[in-house]
Amino acid sequence: MALKKSDLYSSLWAGADELRGGMDASQYKDYVLTLLFVKYVSDKAKADPYADIEVPEGGSFDDLVELKGQPDIGERVNVAIRRLADANDLQGVINNADFDDPDKLGKGKELVDRLTKLIGIFQDLDFTGSRAEGDDLLGDAYEYLMRHFASESGKSKGQFYTPAEVSRVMAALIGVKSDTPKSATVYDPTCGSGSLLLKVADASPHGLTIYGQEKDNATRALAVMNMVLHGNATADIRQGDTITSPQFLRGNELQTFDYLVANPPFSVKSWNNGLENEYGRFDGYGRPPEKNGDYAFLLHMIKSLKSIGKGAVILPHGVLFRGNAEATIRKELIKRGYIKGIIGLPANLFYGTGIPACIIVLDKENAVGRTGIFMVDASKGFTKDGNKNRLRPRDMHQIIDTFTKQLDVPRYSRMVPLSEIADPKNDYNLNIPRFIDSSQPEDIQDLHAHLKGGIPNRDLDALQPYWDAFPALRSTLFKPLREGYSELRVDKADIQATITDSDEYAAFVSNTNAIVGRWWNSHGALLQKITRTTRPADLIAELGDSLLEAFREQPLIDEYGVYEQLMSYWHDVLHDDVALIMGEGWDGAAKPRAARILGYDKNKKPKHEVAHMTFGTRANAKRWVMDLIPPELIVARYLADVQTPLDALDAEVEAAGQAIEEYVEEYAVEEGLLFDATDDDGKVTNKTATDRLKAAKAEGADSDEIQALAQVVGLFKAETAAKKVAKDARVELDQQTLKQYAQLTTADIQKLVIDEKWGGRVIAGVQAERAALIQTLVQRLNVLGSRYEQTVGDLDGEVEALTAKVAAHLAAMGVAD
Template structure:
């Protein structure tokens, strides 16, 4: 039975992390990714006789597995990798990590054990069915490891990896799509580990031809392995400094490409060291000697064909810095080369925390371009540890808005070139000059403060709510005077009034109905999951349809609805799909026993425990949580167990309250206390002594009642425990009796459909709570006028005078 992908990768990372010893992540990744590479090509050679990678005798991962416990394991692994490298012309690519390095891996038995365990971790992976499409075991494992290595490497060493979310944005806005041919070319002059290039290639259904250049030798090797791992054996990735030694040239000119993407190092100061030939890149001006941002942008522009397109990540400074950079910017704008600019949130990248932007270049019809399309996406992200990350909804919104050139207030607009060229802007492209993304200021109304009433313009700003809940405004408010209204109910009653209103209930039912219709449309596709399903295509199909269905829904933002599905997909549903694809519905639904995996350091919280103590058996239900089985088949038994648990809690509280009442100092239970506590055994012992000593009859009576309460508690707990044990056993047995249609009903309807519907419904409810908060704020803000406060103050003064007079004081 397959493990869930998320469990597999997290356990893989934890295992590797524990074994790395004295190395930092920047060094350790070379060992891990080399083993991942050897394992993949070995598995692929077994299942694909046409594979371009030759796995020679004595050069496979299986040969590594045979070395477990070998005293010379480090040296022999080096030789295995050497044979594989030599057979495929991959010298200085896959053989950079020294598996016999005693300083990094330890000496003698320490190295032997460490490498044996490391090989064992990868031995459990099976890539024979991997399609390397970015949603399979290999692609996700590689992505997971690279992200963690980048996070662990710190700011100075994390630049080999562009976050996958940002890469997807570049890939989708650069212009690649269904019409892209396999002979179309894409180029990344600072390709790092190649992750950005692969995300771009993933957007071309028929593939395309990949070119890249990388300065760092180890990172270049990483990119070579990455390309092969993802099925691009015919890639062309070269070594060298792109600015001083561009490798893709045609005589004295640069080679040109259809598309280009890049995440170059920000603001590099030594870009011109060793520069001899500029290849005509600086025809619009030479960048400053101590800032290379425009150097890379101009290099990419020169590397594009006459209709070429590019997307480049650069720091925000390129949009507004002056002097030489201002002149270059002006020339690029005058010629129409800059199609658009997308402002990103700060702290997305591993190499820096500063905010960046994406500059989209397009040479096609550049002379006819009349404006620059700008997007301010700086506010859309989530926190992920010490970094920020784009959410699925952020990616989708950026791409939708940019590709469709949709103008949204405070988010995006087409800025005409004559506005940019206006002397007050002088070709400055700083996004806040053209898009004010800040929330409108909440201006206080002095007239309302003086005379009361809520300003109608404040209520008008909530028009989205009144559109969704048609008669609610008339229910909640009554006229005060022209331009002002009063709450028709108390401020504290607003929330319940909204939740109880017919229009709100109708709205929620309508939202639920939309989700129900959406799921019904795709249920047949979901229940037909099989090994040939492409999860990436599946989620794209159903998520885009959900987004489209909510586009016209008042109040709800369709991207928020979309995020509810995508969050559930990444957290639960993707794992479920993976299990069903690999094991089938019936096998995937079976409980797993013995859920501790010492090789991968995997220890899971059990979903069901049968028995107790050492004889207890722990089960994990990956696909169908026990609560779903219980809810559908054992609702009465669960209600009975819940009732018994509640009775046990009541019995326990009765004991606690009785002790609290009588165990006070000088109390009737004080003599039975031991270290501030009294158990049934202590109470029984004290009762015997009290009877023997002829103690106070009241004490004896209290002790007898306490023992009686303890006995009742014991019986209640025993009944609840037995009922729960019987229910758990029946639940476990039911798993073995489930038919495939029943399993599909539990997963499709009770799990997936219900979870998404609840998520979307919670989105509507959370927006309603925001309305409640705003109305309460407005109601409280203007509730007290100066006249009312003055009258209240006079009343308080009068009462105070009365009290003083009654006490004999006179004013």
């Protein structure tokens, strides 16, 4: 069976948990990622005799499997991995983790059991089909683990990974094109685990020639493994301090590259310790400050770019405005025209720091004659992800679209002329808020409206996008009160109904439904052709870009919000579905399968994954999982006539339960007729009522109590009978549904999946985006209506009336003023 992305990720993270113990994430990642590497290259060698990595005898994952349960498993795993390293010149890359370390893995049986379980988890995974035509499932899994390890490694140890979302944005900003040749070079002087380099290389269908340097040897090992797992085994990744010991030289000069990306450590204080040769990096700029290395890295990157080179680097915002030596360097960089643009990012995106950062886009090719720097303030666009922030697909696409098209968007982006930057009031300070005011307009309270009533037209004018979409709506909702002010024609409670019942809203709904329907239907043939050779990244790019274009010129609806709906579904469901179809074909992916055993409880009973259908109980139960087509789609299409009476039976069960609840609530109170039938928790159950009825008859209790007990026992019996009938009907429906799967043709499957499962969810997402927009309008109009509903005069009148009322009460009680 094809391996789903979500299944692979959860299995690998379970593997990490097997080793967790008291070990820091920065340590146990080395064990898990090493085994992932060995498993992957072993599987690939089985499938391809010409694979990049040679797997020698005694150095494969199968050899590790043979060691499960052996008392010397740790020592022999080390030997096997060393053989693999020796055969491929990977010493110091894949054999850094000591699998026989009792301090980290435990002693004796604890170590044996831990490694045996861990190898068993990887043993069940099959990577022979990974990276099928661009679907880098395994490489993505590696990044998934890297992200989790970075998140758990703590502030000082999480700097080996640049979030994939930021990496993709940077890859797009430097302008790698579809026709860029494989020979074009890309360089990262502080490459960490290599994820940023790989995202840039992936931007070209042909790939790029990759160079990277990393100071930490263990992190450099992660990068080398990352390159192999992503099909870039020839990447040149070297170890050393980039500033004091750059590894890519031509004679006594720095080697230069076509493209450059970097996420260097922020504000390093010891950057120049041991610096002997500056390699001309600071010539013409001046030396960066002794206690801050940000500009040392930036100038190294400038020097490492070819004369037509382009790059992007992540740095803290301080580089944009700090003074003294940095101000001098910044001024010279601006004058030379090397800075093409600056993108301000949200805070707390990166694992090594919580401070906000920016992307500085470099372009030597077009430096001469540059007249401005394009700035984007993207600091507001993100979502919370655990204890970090993360760019959403909509945020990424908006940054890329805005920058590549140089769009002037109010409160978001603009081209800032060099003359404005050089103006004495700015003096080459590039702090983004100087040039882009991204703050939200203040919601001003209008004193005249509070005094005299009415809603300020200024507030209504601010809603102009809605009035553009619904030209007659403003006059329907409001009428003039006096110059500059309006009042509601309808009650506040009727605002939403007035909007949604209007002909303009109906036309708006019809239009958006038609747009998304046409867009989806136009891709039906593309989706039907999903096969083993499909490139999922290309598929979702085509869907996403065309959806954006379909809604780009539509009034009111934010095309990036609609895009986010699609991408959210892609990450949650659609990508897994595509991967299944690629691996199994349409027919195979739609077949029900037996639920997998995920593990065993303390009593050695199996724990199964959640099943869609279960027949039987306990050990004899048959559990079925439907990965591609949920049973409810089958029922809705083919068995609605069976579902309808079942719904009626379920309603009878609910009514029977409600009758019990109401009867018990009335008579199970203290000294009530059912009080003696309650348990220790004060509840009446079938057993407590039956037992009390039997005892009451034996005691000759009051006839009213006996009658009440008999009544509630009868209600419990009716509920039990209703439940049995409904359960039998449910089993019958499930059996018919299971049989229906076997009768589906390929065309049936495609229609159910493409039209009803995928299309239904995507269309519902657009509808949700539309509904949210209308709700925002309704809420705003309610706020304005409530704010100015009562004037100061009205409030004064109420105060006077209440004062008079109090005075009258006091007089009636004989209390004088």
